[in-house]
Amino acid sequence: MTKKLRIGIIGCGGIAHAHARAYAAFDDVEVVAGADIISGKARAFLDEFGWNDADAYDTCEELCAREDIDAVSVCTYNMQHEVCTVAALKAGKHVLLEKPLCVTMEEAKRIVAAEKESGKILTVGFQPRYGANMKQVKQIIEEGTLGDVYYIAVGGGRFRGIPGRTFIEKDKAGFGAIGDIGCYGLDFALNSIGYPKPLTVSATSSAHFGKNPELYAEAHRFTVDDDFASAFIRLEGGVTLDWRVSWAMHMDTLGDFLFLGTKAGLKIKGNPGMCWDGTAGELTLFYNDEKGNPTSKPIPPAVEEKSNLFNQKVRSFIDAILEGKPAPIPTSQIIYNQAIIDGILKSAASGHEVEIEL
Numbered sequence: 001m002t003k004k005l006r007i008g009i010i011g012c013g014g015i016a017h018a019h020a021r022a023y024a025a026f027d028d029v030e031v032v033a034g035a036d037i038i039s040g041k042a043r044a045f046l047d048e049f050g051w052n053d054a055d056a057y058d059t060c061e062e063l064c065a066r067e068d069i070d071a072v073s074v075c076t077y078n079m080q081h082e083v084c085t086v087a088a089l090k091a092g093k094h095v096l097l098e099k100p101l102c103v104t105m106e107e108a109k110r111i112v113a114a115e116k117e118s119g120k121i122l123t124v125g126f127q128p129r130y131g132a133n134m135k136q137v138k139q140i141i142e143e144g145t146l147g148d149v150y151y152i153a154v155g156g157g158r159f160r161g162i163p164g165r166t167f168i169e170k171d172k173a174g175f176g177a178i179g180d181i182g183c184y185g186l187d188f189a190l191n192s193i194g195y196p197k198p199l200t201v202s203a204t205s206s207a208h209f210g211k212n213p214e215l216y217a218e219a220h221r222f223t224v225d226d227d228f229a230s231a232f233i234r235l236e237g238g239v240t241l242d243w244r245v246s247w248a249m250h251m252d253t254l255g256d257f258l259f260l261g262t263k264a265g266l267k268i269k270g271n272p273g274m275c276w277d278g279t280a281g282e283l284t285l286f287y288n289d290e291k292g293n294p295t296s297k298p299i300p301p302a303v304e305e306k307s308n309l310f311n312q313k314v315r316s317f318i319d320a321i322l323e324g325k326p327a328p329i330p331t332s333q334i335i336y337n338q339a340i341i342d343g344i345l346k347s348a349a350s351g352h353e354v355e356i357e358l
Contacts, residue, residue, distance in 0.1 A: 207228070
């Protein structure tokens with residue numbers, strides 16, 4: 001038999017369970033270790049999945065010191081992404097890092113430097129990319145159906161969806177809805193048009209729900225600065241990105257995704273409460289018919305693969321390692337996503353437009 005890829009999981013909380021279920025679905029990998037800073041948590045996590053022979057550690061450094069581990073999933077809260085990812089790369093491990101990449105651009109640059117020095121694969125966890133409709137949107141744009149895209153609106157939000165746990169603690173999460181689900185909308189928009197370089201951003205943010213005990217039971221723990229944000233982003237190529245995100249609001253949806261092009265427009269329906277961390281909704285193409293009359297037509301939904309999006313994300317990471325492929329979702333793209341988030345935070349704090357630093 002071919003030797004199985006040996007996996008370690010760093011951070012054994014909520015999202016780690018999705019990684020564990022995905023790894024468990026594949027015969028050519030085995031989870032051999034887990035690490036969590038809360039003593040006993042890694043052991044309980046591994047035992048939950050029947051991995052009683054796997055080793056549990058209290059630090060990522062202990063896990064990464066294992067020479068027999070090939071790759072790791074980094075599933076910690078955001079403020080530990082850089083520390084654990086850099087440690088794993090320096091120890092010669094391939095890394096599947098949960099989104100967002102990190103919190104600050106300084107952290108992002110250190111992660112990318114460690115990646116380049118290691119020569120290992122580092123891929124970032126944006127599973128919506130594997131959705132059939134998401135792929136179809138990108139294909140439609142790449143084929144030139146829309147002409148030159150000049151405006152994109154993305155509006156992912158929940159009307160009552162503040163996640164709680166460490167997501168609302170600034171010393172752990174770094175930011176709120178902006179980094180939790182806002183990065184998904186950014187990735188959908190940017191990936192669909194080839195990830196152009198971001199130039200400037202003007203943004204606002206607020207936390208009217210999370211900090212109000214009458215609206216949110218854990219308001220006393222809510223220390224992040226946002227449960228809502230909006231931004232106007234200029235991209236290279238004359239593209240405008242109109243972005244917004246919400247954890248809570250008095251509304252059912254922040255709207256549809258819109259791609260406006262010189263030849264046609266594309267609408268992706270935003271279902272109530274959708275935060276755009278799954279597959280895209282119904283597609284409709286708007287254009288002029290052969291007589292020049294404005295018309296529209298629905299685009300049949302693409303057929304989804306049988307395996308779920310999360311499993312596809314993990315599988316692509318495994319295949320990249322085993323087959324010597326490049327990172328499925330590379331940092332060369334996601335650092336633009338991170339740069340926009342960094343710009344959103346700085347613009348919202350300063351109250352004016354800022355240039356995006358790269």
